[in-house]
Amino acid sequence: MESAATFFQEATVKGGGSPLTGRNGLGSPDYQFRNTKKKVPLDELLKQIQEMADLPLEESKTLPAETYTSEEFLDWEIENVLGGGWMCLAHQSQIPKPGDFINMDIMGEPMIVVHGKDGEFRVLSRVCPHRAMDIMPPGFGYDGHGPAEARDGKSDCGHTRIFLCPYHHWSFELDGKMKGGPEMHKAKNFCRQDVGLKTYRSEVWQGFIFVNISGDAEPLAEQYQELKKDVQGWQMEDMDVVIAKSWDCPFNWKVLVENFMEGYHHMGAHCKTLQPLMPARDTWTDGEHSHSVRVNLPYRDSVPTTGDSDFEAIPTLDPEHYRQMAVFLGQPTFLLFTAPDRVFWYRIEPISADRSRLLTTCMVPKKAKEDPKYDEKMEEAEKMLVDFHLEDMEVCTAVQRGFYAKGYQRGRLSHLEMPLWLIHRYYAARARGTYPTFDRPAAPSQAPS
Template identity: 40%
Template sequence: MQNSIIESRDLNLVSAELDLLHAEICRAAEKPLAEARALPAQAFTDQAHFVWERETILKRQWLSIAHVSQLKNPGDYVNLELLGERLSVVNSGDGVIKVLSRVCAHRGMDVMPPEYGHESEGNCHQYRCPYHHWVYGIDGKLKGAPLMKEHQEVASKSLQLFEFNSAVWQGFVFINFSGDAQAIDEQFSGLDKYLSRWQIADLTMVGDIAWDCPFNWKVLVENFMEPYHHVGAHHTLFQPIMPAQGCWTDEEGEHFQVCHLPLSEPLQQKVKGGEPQLLSFMPMPALVESDFLEWTVYLAAPSTLLFVAADRVYWYRLEPISAERMQIRTTMLVHPDSANAENYPQTLADEIELMRKFHLEDMEMCGAVQSGLASAAYRPGPLNPLEQPIWLFQRYLARQIKRAKGA
C-alpha cells in the first residue's frame, strides 16, 4: 500500500516530465526506418514511466501467463505474481480455465502463499486460506468458513475469489486486468495464418527456466525481436545457421510483429534435397516445406514472445516488476509424440542445456544494456535496418501513448 501511494504521488510530481518523455517516444516513432534511432534512456530507467506503462499499457492489454498443457486435469494450477497481483490459473473442472485472484474474500490473505510452501504449479481440489481456513472450490466459489455457517453471505455462498478477464488463444492462457481489451481473437487474428500449422494447443511444455533479470521489460522485447545481434551476442550459436544478413521483417501489424530468420543457404539446400535440418524432436505434422527453411520470432504486443522452429516453440512469460527489474520464464514446447523416440531423455536434456546457453547470452547482454542506459554518456544511436522490429515496437508504444491521451 505504501509503495502504491508513493508511486501515485511520484506520478503527480513528474507528470510534466512524463509528457516530455512521451513526446520524445512519439517523435522517434514518426521517423522513417532509415532515420530510426533508439529510445531515450528514461523510457527504460524511469520508475514513474514504468508505473504509467503498467497501468496504461500492460494492464489494459492481453498478457500470456500459462500454456494449456500445464492445465490438463481438473485442479491443475499455475500460480504467479504479475503486476502486483497474486494469481492462480486453474482448470476449474468444468472444462473452463479461470484466472483467479489468490486474495481471500475475508481479510485479504493469499490463499496459496509461496511463503507457506505452496508450489508455483501443481494440482489441488480446493483453495484453503491458511489464516482462518476459509475454503474455496477450484471454481473460486466459497465452500465454507469456520464458525460462520449462519452468516448470510457465507450460507448463501455468494462470496468467491475474484476472477480476472481471461482467454485462451493459440494454446496460451491470457489475462486482461482492465477487462476491456479488444477480443483476443480479433486483436491477434493476423498471426493465425503464421501459427495455425503448429497447432500449439496440442504441444507439451518440456522445458521451463526461471530468470531474475536486472533490466527493463522493453530491453528484453527489443533484444528478442531483432536479429542484428546474431553477429555479436550469438556469433557462435545462431550466426552460422541463421545469419543476420538474411533475416527480414514482415509488414507492420497493429498489435503484432513477425521477423523471419532463414537458415543458411547450405542448410536450405539440404532441406530442399529432402534432408530436414536442425530437428531434435518430432516436427509438427501439418507443416509445409517453407516452414523447415527458417525459424521465426513473433511479438503479440505488448509482451508475448514466441520463437518457432519446425520441431519446437519457445515461449517467454514476462513478469515486469519495476523500471529496472523483471522476471522471465523461458519455456520450450514440443509435439507430445517426441517422447516416443528412443534417445528422447538425452535429447531433451541436451536441448534444455542449449536453451539455457543461448538465453544466458541474451540475459547477459540485456543486463549490460540496462547498465549502459543509466550512464550519463548514453545517447540514442541509429538503428540498423535489421533492427526494424525495434522501430515497429516504438510505433506500437507511440500508438498506446496517443490512445491514452485521447489523441
C-alpha cells in the same frame, strides 16, 4: 573473476538464489551503478516517443533511457500497454488435469491459473475476500494446514481439490466460489454465495491461457488475427511444454522483448550459437500489423534441412518454415521462437522499472515423445536453450546498466532492427489511445524481392 554467464547460470538456472542485489537490483558487484540522472517528466517522454515513431525507419532512433528506468513510466505502461492488453500466463499442458494450478504475481497482482473441475481454465486472485490474506503464499501456506500439494517439487505449481486460506480456513471452489467460512454464522446477512475470489477476464488462444487485467480489451481472436495466420501451422494447442527455466532478470521488461525480436545481434552476442545457423544479414521483418510483429530468420544455405537433434518436422507448416526459424511478438509481451519441429515460448513479467521475471520454455508435439532418442534430444535442446539465453542475459544486463550512465546517447537503428521501430510505434499508438495501422499507414514488409 567469474564470468557473468557463470554467475547467472549458477544463481538463476540452478536455483542458487537470485542475482538481484542493491537498490536497483542489478546483479553481482560487476553490475552496480548509481542513478544520478535528472528525471524527465512523463509527458515529455511520451512526446519524444511520438516524435520518434513518426520518423521513417531509415531515420529511426532508440527510445529515451528513462523509458527503461522510470517507475512513473512503468506505471503508465501498466495502465495503457500491459494491464490494458492480453498477457500470456501459461500453456494448458502445464496444468493438464482438473485441480492443477500455477501461482504467479503479475504486476503486483497475486494470481492462480487453475484447471477447473468443469474443464475450464480460469485466472483467479489469490487475495482472500475476508482479510486480504494471500491464500497461496510461497510454499502454499503453513505445513499441514492446506489440501494443496506442490507438484514436481515446484513452489509455484500444485494440485488441489479446493483452495484453503491458511489464515482463518475460509475455503473456495476451483471456480473461485466460496465453499465455507468457519464461525461466520453470527455475522448478520452474511451469505457465502455473495463471496468469492476475484475472477480475472481470461481466454485460451492456441492452447495458451491469457489474462486481461483491465477487463476491457478486444477478444484475442480479433487482436491476433494476423498472428494466428502466421503460427497456426504449429498447432500449439496440441503441444506440450517439455522444458521450463525460470530467470530473475536485472533489467527492464522491454530490454528482453527488444532483444528477443531482432536478429541483428546474432553477429555479436550469438556469434558462436545462432549466427552460424541464421546470419544476421539475412533476417527480415514482415509488414506492420496492429497487434503483432513477425521476423524471419532464414537458415544459412549450408545448414541441413534436419539435424540429428531434430524431431520430425511438423507436416502442417507452410513450406517456408522448413528452411527458417521465426520470432513473433503478440503485443505487448507474448513471445514465440519457432523451428520446424518445436516452439520456444517466453513469459516475461515486469516487476519494477529495472527488474523482471522470465520463464523460457520449449514445446514439442506430443508425438515427439515417441522418438526413441527423445531424452537425448531433449538434453541437447535444454543445453541450447540455456546456452544462447545466457548470452542474452549478459547483454541485457549490460544494456540496463548503460541506461543509467551519463554517457548514454540515443542510438540510430539498423534496418535489421525494424522490429524495435515497430514496437516503439506500438507504444506511440497506445499513447494516442489507438493501435498501429488504425490511424497511420502500415509499414511495408522487408521481404526479399
